[in-house]
Amino acid sequence: MADKKEIGQAFKEQLDQVNTPPDDAVWSKITDALDKKKDKKRILVLPLWLKISGIAAGLTLLISLGVSQFSNSIFTNEKPIVVSEDKTPDTISDQKESDTPFQISTKTDTLKDQSTEDVKNEVIPSENTNKNVITSEEKQKMQNKQWPENTSNGILNTKNNDLAEGQSSIKSNIKEPYIEEITSKQKLLERHQAITTENNQKPKINESRANKDNPKQEKETKTTTGIVKEHRMPINELEDSLIFQRKTDAVVITKHGNQEKILDRFIDSLKNDTVIAMNKKNIFEEIKKDEVVLDSLEDIKRGRWSVATQVAPVYYSTLSSGSSLDASLSNNTSDPGINLSYGIQLQYAISEKLILRGGVGRTSLSYTTSNIGVDVSDPNTLAFSGIDIDTDAFISPITLGDESLVSLDLLQKITYYEFPLELSYGLINKKIGLDLIGGFSTLVLDSSLVTAQQENSSFKFGEQNNLNTISFSGNIGLGVDYALSNRLSFGLEPILKIQLNPYSNNTGNFKPYLFGVYTGLRYKF
Amino acid sequence: MNITILVNKCKEDDRSAQGELYSLYKIQLFALCLKYCKNFEEAEDTLQESFISIFSKIHQYKGTGSFEGWMTRITINKAINKYRKRTFEKPINEEELEYSVIEVEKLPHSLDEILNMVQELPDQYRLVFNLYTLDGYSHKEIAANLGISISTSKSNLHRAKQILKQKLLEKEKLVKNYG
Numbered sequence: 001m002a003d004k005k006e007i008g009q010a011f012k013e014q015l016d017q018v019n020t021p022p023d024d025a026v027w028s029k030i031t032d033a034l035d036k037k038k039d040k041k042r043i044l045v046l047p048l049w050l051k052i053s054g055i056a057a058g059l060t061l062l063i064s065l066g067v068s069q070f071s072n073s074i075f076t077n078e079k080p081i082v083v084s085e086d087k088t089p090d091t092i093s094d095q096k097e098s099d100t101p102f103q104i105s106t107k108t109d110t111l112k113d114q115s116t117e118d119v120k121n122e123v124i125p126s127e128n129t130n131k132n133v134i135t136s137e138e139k140q141k142m143q144n145k146q147w148p149e150n151t152s153n154g155i156l157n158t159k160n161n162d163l164a165e166g167q168s169s170i171k172s173n174i175k176e177p178y179i180e181e182i183t184s185k186q187k188l189l190e191r192h193q194a195i196t197t198e199n200n201q202k203p204k205i206n207e208s209r210a211n212k213d214n215p216k217q218e219k220e221t222k223t224t225t226g227i228v229k230e231h232r233m234p235i236n237e238l239e240d241s242l243i244f245q246r247k248t249d250a251v252v253i254t255k256h257g258n259q260e261k262i263l264d265r266f267i268d269s270l271k272n273d274t275v276i277a278m279n280k281k282n283i284f285e286e287i288k289k290d291e292v293v294l295d296s297l298e299d300i301k302r303g304r305w306s307v308a309t310q311v312a313p314v315y316y317s318t319l320s321s322g323s324s325l326d327a328s329l330s331n332n333t334s335d336p337g338i339n340l341s342y343g344i345q346l347q348y349a350i351s352e353k354l355i356l357r358g359g360v361g362r363t364s365l366s367y368t369t370s371n372i373g374v375d376v377s378d379p380n381t382l383a384f385s386g387i388d389i390d391t392d393a394f395i396s397p398i399t400l401g402d403e404s405l406v407s408l409d410l411l412q413k414i415t416y417y418e419f420p421l422e423l424s425y426g427l428i429n430k431k432i433g434l435d436l437i438g439g440f441s442t443l444v445l446d447s448s449l450v451t452a453q454q455e456n457s458s459f460k461f462g463e464q465n466n467l468n469t470i471s472f473s474g475n476i477g478l479g480v481d482y483a484l485s486n487r488l489s490f491g492l493e494p495i496l497k498i499q500l501n502p503y504s505n506n507t508g509n510f511k512p513y514l515f516g517v518y519t520g521l522r523y524k525f
Numbered sequence: 526m527n528i529t530i531l532v533n534k535c536k537e538d539d540r541s542a543q544g545e546l547y548s549l550y551k552i553q554l555f556a557l558c559l560k561y562c563k564n565f566e567e568a569e570d571t572l573q574e575s576f577i578s579i580f581s582k583i584h585q586y587k588g589t590g591s592f593e594g595w596m597t598r599i600t601i602n603k604a605i606n607k608y609r610k611r612t613f614e615k616p617i618n619e620e621e622l623e624y625s626v627i628e629v630e631k632l633p634h635s636l637d638e639i640l641n642m643v644q645e646l647p648d649q650y651r652l653v654f655n656l657y658t659l660d661g662y663s664h665k666e667i668a669a670n671l672g673i674s675i676s677t678s679k680s681n682l683h684r685a686k687q688i689l690k691q692k693l694l695e696k697e698k699l700v701k702n703y704g
Binding site for chain 1: 538540543544547551552555556559560568569572573576577580581602606607608609610611612613626627628629630631632636639640643654657658659669670672673686689690
């Protein structure tokens with residue numbers, strides 16, 4: 001008769017004989033892990049410093065970038081010239097008279113406006129100081145070095161303040177090193193009074209619209225394009241003299257200014273202010289410098305730098321099913337959380353389509369794992385590999401009663417300081433723009449609290465212990481940009497950020513990602 | 526070397542003492558891991574984690590109870606943590622079912638085959654079977670450790686035995702058919 005045994009007993013007798021040794025590699029792994037634990041103890045203090053220095057470094061970088069850009073700009077102490085376009089041919093009296101003395105446009109302006117053929121009346125001196133006329137060649141040179149179109153009628157009548165501001169800086173650039181001060185204001189006054197008004201003045205001004213049908217206005221228009229034109233000093237005097245440019249405060253020029261009033265103001269200003277003079281021989285060199293400055297102006301006009309604020313609801317979840325707290329929680333129901341994150345970004349347009357953006361922000365994340373069974377009488381059931389339990393905080397609030405088995409929900413609250421660095425590629429560049437965004441973020445861990453929730457109460461459970469202090473995320477997303485004005489735009493950017501190395505020890509197969517819809521205002525400067 | 530002396534040296538982080546302790550107990554604890562885990566690799570992982578815990582927490586061993594028992598407990602807990610589902614199950618006061626005894630004749634199979642049959646059990650059944658049958662835990666203790674009810678523990682055990690019996694029968698058929 002066969003000897004029958006209870007199956008469990010039969011298996012036990014057999015399995016008690018198992019004596020397979022593990023591989024030798026296991027011991028090496030154990031010693032490595034023990035060594036790491038020793039090192040970890042030593043550098044425990046560092047993470048705090050790392051956090052602080054990481055944040056400080058990021059902020060310093062951003063601030064220094066911004067400051068260096070401002071200090072390198074072409075703006076000087078000169079106040080900008082503000083030009084307005086009057087609809088009515090009104091006098092300067094309608095403008096801000098009290099604090100905006102009349103502005104003489106620069107000689108360079110005048111030069112560029114010139115297209116006259118009546119060279120006899122040209123008062124602009126040429127390089128050939130013996131000539132009383134400007135040769136057609138020289139004229140061509142001057143015409144070729146035109147201002148941007150909107151100044152072609154001789155006035156900075158652009159509404160774009162950038163250009164106007166650039167103009168003032170050009171003037172200030174022009175003043176060195178070829179500036180000589182007039183020794184005597186009196187000389188200037190005398191000269192000025194010797195000026196006769198129009199006789200044989202009929203220079204053509206190409207793009208002057210006021211000119212065409214109204215000869216009377218022609219004068220006025222001419223006047224506002226430049227005093228030099230109007231005041232026809234004998235050429236030889238001018239050859240030896242200097243071109244005058246008034247060192248200005250902000251002024252307003254009207255398109256259809258009154259000639260006499262302009263002259264009066266000019267005289268007043270001469271009496272009251274110093275005048276910076278320029279050497280006529282260096283005019284063309286200055287024009288070249290102007291071109292360089294013009295390019296910078298264009299940069300400003302383009303607005304390479306901008307700053308943006310960002311606020312976003314951020315959704316935090318995992319790509320795989322798993323738990324970052326413990327492997328045993330992989331099958332528990334879980335609820336991803338949505339929290340608010342905010343930050344600020346500095347953006348630099350590398351080209352028309354490509355923008356480099358860096359920023360600093362604070363990102364808050366949360367995640368809930370539900371229906372966790374624990375036995376409060378058995379501390380083993382409270383062991384979660386990813387949590388350092390604060391036993392003092394945890395044990396007492398639990399209602400024991402007769403039942404030691406209880407159900408808990410664990411809520412993780414994680415905050416990071418985030419330093420994104422991204423590239424934005426403009427797919428559509430219109431009033432509503434569309435960008436493709438890609439890059440990465442450096443995440444510096446700030447806090448990682450775990451709260452236990454039981455029915456109506458919640459209390460501190462412990463802290464998550466397996467999150468890396470510094471981790472990274474790969475970011476990809478789209479950006480929709482709506483231009484509110486020339487400088488201000490509103491952005492809406494849904495961005496997916498996949499965390500690359502969030503855990504020092506991930507036994508739970510949790511692959512976290514963040515999805516945020518970042519909104520904010522962007523200001524171009 | 527005396528175990529107590531060895532333990533004390535390990536408390537001082539003496540690497541050679543730790544190595545000696547590992548050599549003394551690795552077979553015994555690895556056997557435990559092989560029965561609780563799904564396969565050889567996971568058993569090695571569990572053994573590694575267990576010894577790391579043992580050496581890290583050795584200062585917590587105060588000499589009460591056997592050191593071997595202390596190490597065994599840590600190893601079993603590591604294995605349990607790997608596989609248990611910590612979903613809360615409210616204890617149900619149901620009538621305890623009587624389960625029939627399952628008997629087998631002497632097992633002709635090799636040790637490896639027997640071990641494989643146990644490793645192939647569903648996780649929770651395997652844990653319950655090991656804890657009750659191989660390591661002598663009560664259903665109450667099993668329920669507390671796994672976060673399940675006592676009745677679940679009992680039904681899981683019975684189910685595990687049924688599956689093992691089935692596997693044995695299938696093996697016997699194969700042997701009969703192919704010699």
